[in-house]
Amino acid sequence: MLSRKFNLLSVFLILATILPLLLAQNRWPDCLAKNAHIQPIPAGHILNNKTHRPLIIGHRGNPRIYQENTFDGFVSLLDTNADGFELDVFLTKDDQLVLFHEPHTEHLTGTDKIIYNMTYAEILSDLNLKATMKYGENTYEFGKTRKLPLLDDILKRFVNEDMLIFIEMKPDTPVKQPDMNYINKIGAAVGNIVRKYNLENKSVVNSFDFWKVRAAKMSNPKLVVGNYFYPDEFQAATYDSHAEYGSFPGLEACSKAIPDRLQFMRFLFETGAVLKTYNGSFFTMNSLVYNNPLVSNLTKKQMEGLFGGQVSGGAYTIYRMAQTIEQIDAQEKEIDNMMKWGVDRLIADDVGRLLRKFRRARKPFPDCVSGATGVIPEDHLFHSKKKPLIIGHRGNPMVYQENTMDGFESLLKKKYVDGFELDVFLTKDNKLAVFHDADLEHLTGKKLNIYESTYEEISKAMVKKEIDYNVKISKTYSSTMVRNNLQSNYRDLIISPTANI
Structure with a gap:
């Protein structure tokens, strides 16, 4: 009995599959x-x-x-x-x-x-x-x-x-x-x-x-x-x-x-x-x-x-x-x-x-190194931008001091800029501070080592108006800390994956 029911079900499924095609062909x-x-x-x-x-x-x-x-x-x-x-x-x-x-x-x-x-x-x-x-x-x-x-x-x-x-x-x-x-x-x-x-x-x-x-x-x-x-x-x-x-x-x-x-x-x-x-x-x-x-x-x-x-x-x-x-x-x-x-x-x-x-982009070099290679996700902003990308190095350093909030925000007004690169250090109290050199003296005049200092100590060191690569800026800045809302503030810009960490 079970076999008969199974056979009837099979016939029904087959008819359900081919009948629309037969009707379409014969109409x-x-x-x-x-x-x-x-x-x-x-x-x-x-x-x-x-x-x-x-x-x-x-x-x-x-x-x-x-x-x-x-x-x-x-x-x-x-x-x-x-x-x-x-x-x-x-x-x-x-x-x-x-x-x-x-x-x-x-x-x-x-x-x-x-x-x-x-x-x-x-x-x-x-x-x-x-x-x-x-x-x-x-x-x-x-x-x-x-x-x-x-x-x-x-x-x-x-x-x-x-x-x-x-x-x-x-x-x-x-x-x-x-x-x-x-x-x-x-x-x-x-x-x-x-x-x-x-x-x-x-x-x-x-x-x-x-x-x-x-x-x-x-x-x-x-x-x-x-x-x-x-x-x-x-x-x-x-x-x-x-x-x-x-x-x-x-x-x-x-x-x-x-x-x-x-x-x-x-x-x-x-x-x-x-x-x-x-x-x-x-x-x-x-x-x-x-x-x-x-x-x-x-x-x-x-x-x-x-x-x-x-x-x-x-x-x-x-x-x-x-x-x-x-x-x-x-x-x-x-x-x-x-x-x-x-x-x-x-x-x-x-x-x-x-x-x-479809994961078919040609690899530039042969597979001669073991281990997996990271892939930029398909929904990442990187893929939707026209190439080549124009990335502000440490923000907008010809106008504002490097790695400063004003420098990053100024890029939002530039239609031709696709993103920015920034540098981060981990401070003594486990904060991510945006700065390029371990030694703060060049940019701030303060003799501090960034990863041996707390963020509170670092934030008191102001980035100078005039820096010896001959760029004069209008005002001084405190070092910027990477904030939790960075993604929402800069959702239209790419934060370069090549940042020095």
Whole structure:
């Protein structure tokens, strides 16, 4: 009897697991061509060879360190444990594949041109990526201007590297295209250049524009191809999925069979219909789409079930350049949820932070010393500050005497200062006094040894107005004691971990 109950329970659990998938698959009309299918990622492809998850992909290179889509930015990732990088390509007027993200060039170069209306010679002559750029309210300094490289330059450099290359064809959608001739030409150009360097197993080709993806796949059937999805593609009130997808080869009958716009989008997504029409292998969604009620609360694992376990899913863009520190911190939970849902890849602007989050930051030296190395906690203020950090040495010693409360507090008014360093001694009565030298005479004129004196004795020694490193200060100060409320008073500044203790 017990065995029978157990068997019935097992059957119930199995049905509860597979029934939603069966219902989801069977509730849509059978309108796709018989040869439409998801193409499994080849066994020898780098997506399969890299077995850890998630794969960490640099968005347009390493854009917090170097300008986006630059040769230096991509090469810099070789010194990290990043798994690859994503780049954007336009086809120029003279049919060159140039790296750039937007059709208009003004934001990144200061010169207002349309990139696909220029020859590459004109681009080299007229355009430089600015040394200083603004994303949202954030300003980034890159040290110098840089040129726009060709895709050929990047593929040639990385042909022997163990890096996944995400090639995104631009512009995003057919609405923004010059014409179908451009679509077919850029698709063919990308397919041919990947073939030229024999990089089919180290690259993937995708776009928000599925027409370009189809053109690339037709040009080079060995390509591993896929699609991006926007969050607004699942907003029926503002997005016309029929206009966008209804005329796509292989989807015409489905568009007529499912007249509701949101239902049609759900059909495309849940069945992988777009991918199947051009034999795609993966999708990459805005991170906000995952587990979104507008798409039936689909998780990555559910989608794998719907697609027969053959599709690979990723998310963009993690730690965006324009985000505030608060927004980036809030994204941590979102990333954790995506990992629970089984997302394969994360495309990030801040590659270093994402590597640290998953404990994959490259160690600078080999493990030749025994013992554990300390790790700065992920929620520490250190990680949220832009590098390099600007730290006041012993406070603000050019304005106030070193290691004084006024010196530390003055830094709160400096927007460009990230923190301060201070020095502490343990006094005879076990107080932590802020001072640099064991002997107080140099700074106070008093012949006292700080760790042989009580704090009361030390506090009577005033730091001089004029000190022999030729800095004159407006008044004298008593030595400062480290207080219990230091953390709350200076929560927006980093107290350097290198303080002399």
